[in-house]
Amino acid sequence: MVSQLIILGLLLQAAQSPPPANSAAPRTSSTVKETSPTDDAMALLKVKRIYVDSFGDDITSRELQSMIVSSLVATKRFVVTENREKADAVLKGVALEKTSQELHAYGESTSVGAASGGSHGEVNGSVINGTGTISGSSGGGFAAQHMGISDSSASTETIDRARISVRLVSPDGDVIWTTTQESKGAKYKGASADVADLCVKQLLRDVSKLDTNTERSSVTAAPSSAAGHK
Numbered sequence: 001m002v003s004q005l006i007i008l009g010l011l012l013q014a015a016q017s018p019p020p021a022n023s024a025a026p027r028t029s030s031t032v033k034e035t036s037p038t039d040d041a042m043a044l045l046k047v048k049r050i051y052v053d054s055f056g057d058d059i060t061s062r063e064l065q066s067m068i069v070s071s072l073v074a075t076k077r078f079v080v081t082e083n084r085e086k087a088d089a090v091l092k093g094v095a096l097e098k099t100s101q102e103l104h105a106y107g108e109s110t111s112v113g114a115a116s117g118g119s120h121g122e123v124n125g126s127v128i129n130g131t132g133t134i135s136g137s138s139g140g141g142f143a144a145q146h147m148g149i150s151d152s153s154a155s156t157e158t159i160d161r162a163r164i165s166v167r168l169v170s171p172d173g174d175v176i177w178t179t180t181q182e183s184k185g186a187k188y189k190g191a192s193a194d195v196a197d198l199c200v201k202q203l204l205r206d207v208s209k210l211d212t213n214t215e216r217s218s219v220t221a222a223p224s225s226a227a228g229h230k
Contacts, residue, residue: 041210043089043176047168049079051087055095055164060192064095064164067196075204089176093166097192099159159184162191166199177206 052069055061068091072078081087162185167178181198185191 040174040176041213043170043174044168044207045210045214047078047088047176047207049081049086049088050168051081051084051090053090053092055093060097060162061095064093064097064162064192064196067193068093068164068166068199071196071200075200077204077207087171089168089170091166091168093164095162095164095192097160097162099161160191161185162195164195164199168203177203179203179206 050072052065052072055065069080072080072091084090161182163180163182165178165180167175170176179199179202181195181202183191183195183198186194186197189197
């Protein structure tokens with residue numbers, strides 16, 4: 001009778017205990033570390049239409065502004081607009097171009113020297129009937145010669161340098177991108193054209209990098225969100 005009561009008590013205790021936690025439950029999205037782009041990065045990715053502001057009133061600044069516009073249009077990614085109100089961002093910058101001269105000198109010299117010398121002596125004597133005669137002769141010589149050749153040249157090279165610092169400003173006045181480029185000129189273009197091209201290429205590289213990071217973040221977030229809804 002006692003043993004039956006013990007068995008009945010164990011059965012009731014087992015029925016009232018909560019079910020064990022499911023160890024195979026799917027992980028929530030909080031277990032996945034995700035990186036989201038910053039506000040500036042998202043603002044830069046949204047830029048499609050750019051208004052290029054004046055770099056200055058001097059000839060150099062106007063030329064660089066025009067070259068920046070041409071490089072932006074050539075990318076096919078951005079639209080350059082003359083209407084500031086329709087622009088997604090305004091490109092502002094400061095340009096500087098200077099010309100300097102470098103002196104290149106070259107010199108070379110060659111010299112050759114030679115020397116030679118010699119001597120000769122001779123004495124003759126004879127005695128006849130108590131009378132003697134002595135005769136002699138001597139000779140010597142020395143010669144020296146030196147020759148030298150020298151060659152030197154000098155040339156002056158004109159170096160054009162261009163430097164530009166630009167920034168993209170959102171309609172709210174926030175700076176969302178900036179770069180500074182400097183060039184002495186490329187093989188087939190001057191310093192101004194080269195520095196404008198470098199500036200736009202840097203913008204494209206930064207935007208492409210942000211595109212790649214955003215795509216990776218989206219791919220990482222998608223599986224974790226799907227697992228949380230199972």
